[in-house]
Amino acid sequence: MYRFLYRHLLSRLDAEQMHGAALRALAVTGAVPLGRALLRSLFAPRCDPSLRVQAFGLRFAHPLGLAGGFDKDGVALHGLAALGFSFIEVGTVTPLPQMGNAKPRLFRLPEDRALINRLGFPSSGMARVARNLRRRPAQPLAISLGKNKATPLHAALQDYRAALERLYPYGDLFVINISSPNTPELRNLQRAVYLADLLAGLRQALEAQDVAKPLLLKIAPDLSLDEITTICVLALQHDISGVIATNTTVSRPSGLRSTAARQIGGLSGAPLRSISTEIVRHIRQVTAGKLPVIGVGGVFSGADIWEKLRAGAVLVQAYSGFVYEGPSLVRRAIAELRQIMAAEGVRNLSEIVGTA
Ligand SMILES: Cc1cc2nc3c(=O)[nH]c(=O)nc-3n(C[C@H](O)[C@H](O)[C@H](O)COP(=O)(O)O)c2cc1C
Structure with a gap:
């Protein structure tokens, strides 16, 4: 139904306007118990103990969460939770409100099951998001933190630290987003010269808190494997809890067919799948599993979840898959995952992490 509607109607509408309408619909439906019950009955997956994941000191009903960027301000969390995502990543949130880049800045590549965006962290800012998060759903909530565009790189730590401290009471895990391609120079923070100081400063900020909560780094897919190894070494040195791999890519894999492939920005969806899996x-290999990974990039199905788990992810996330598959993504992908588990004789997901 959603695929039919998408092909014949939704794909003709402006991508960012459609996204706003979907968020508003989820916010309104998710605001009342009856609406949530309806969403759950229509879309939430059937879960059982074999799907449960324990990671970062938290419990997840199954491995599929919603990736950062879909609900940047945390306005539709109850609706999104009722669709069955086992965790949701809010943000990226910047300390001060900012508009992001000029429109148009979000493009569909339907022939490639992909998106290109150059949003540039539009955010209501941390104070507003903190208010939105006062009533949050029960599922584990990750909060993605960013820096304002106007903040120079050498002052980035202050931005991340301010957002971490302001939002700390509201999240279960925190993500340092240093990998968006749409904020000038942001991805330089992944270089060892900047990253060591950033991580040391954030570790200090965490230690000043009464309750310990996990802090993860989200990395780009456009780094060399050596650069990724260096980041992992630094992350382990600074006691970072895990890595989210990956953000969108500025590369354009050969074979893209959609006209929008020429747009500037980060590419996500099917063409990113194997890049992020690798x-x-x-x-997983260079850290011998000591740095748990959340795998994201091109997850549309149970087979895609399976692939990421076998490569070493403890959890996975989707964004583009949700746009293309619609609200039944989680139910369908989790049903497919259960079928694969049954066919492979796997009784518990922890058996397969990193076995490929
Ligand atoms: C429109 C759009 C906005 C995004 N915004 C963010 C963001 O604010 N923070 C972030 O960490 N990732 C953001 N991402 C990246 C996604 O979280 C994810 O890493 C990427 O899209 C790859 O996953 P996918 O192939 O399932 O889409 C965004 C992606 C898209 C398509």
Whole structure:
């Protein structure tokens, strides 16, 4: 139904306007118990103990969460949770409100099952997001932190630290986003010269808190494997809890068919799938599993979840898959995952992490 609607109607509408309408619909439906019950009955997956994941000191009903960027301000969390995502990443949130880049800045590549975006962290800012998060769903909530565009790189730590401290009471895990391609120079923070100081400063900020919560780094897919190894070494040195691999890519894999492939920005969706899976595998190998990975990039199905888990991810996330598959993504992908587990004789997901 969603695929039919998407092909014949939704794909003709402006991508960012459609996204706003979907968020508003989820916010309204998710605001009342009856609406949530309806969403759950229509879309939430059937879960059982074999799908449960324990990671970062938290419990997840199954491995599929919603990736950062879909609900940047945390306005539709109850609706999104009722669709069955086992965790949701809010943000990226910047300390001060900012508009992001000029429109148009979000493009569909339907022939490639992909998106290109150059949003540039539009954010209501941390104070507003903190208010939005006062009533949050029960599922584990990750909060993605960014820096304002106007903040120079050498002052980035202050931005991340301010957002971490302001939002700390509201999240279960925190993500340092240093990998968006749409904020000038941001990805330079992944270089060892900047990263060591950033991580040391954030570790200090965490230690000043009463309750310990996990802090993860989200990395780009456009780094060399050596650069990723260096990041992992630094992350382990600074006691970072895990890595999210990966953000969108500025590369354009050969064979893209859609006209929008020429747009500037980060590419996500099917063409990113194997690139990010290989990075998950690399991190798992070079850290001997000591740095848990959340795998993201091109997850549309149970087979895609299976692939990322086998490569070494403990959890996975989707964004583009949700746009293309619609609200039944989680139910369908988790049903497919259960079928694969049954066919392979796997009784618990922890048996397969990193076995490929
Ligand atoms: C429109 C759009 C906005 C995004 N915004 C963010 C963001 O604010 N923070 C972030 O960490 N990742 C952001 N991402 C990246 C996704 O979280 C994810 O890493 C990437 O899209 C790859 O996953 P996918 O192939 O399932 O889409 C965004 C992606 C898209 C398509």
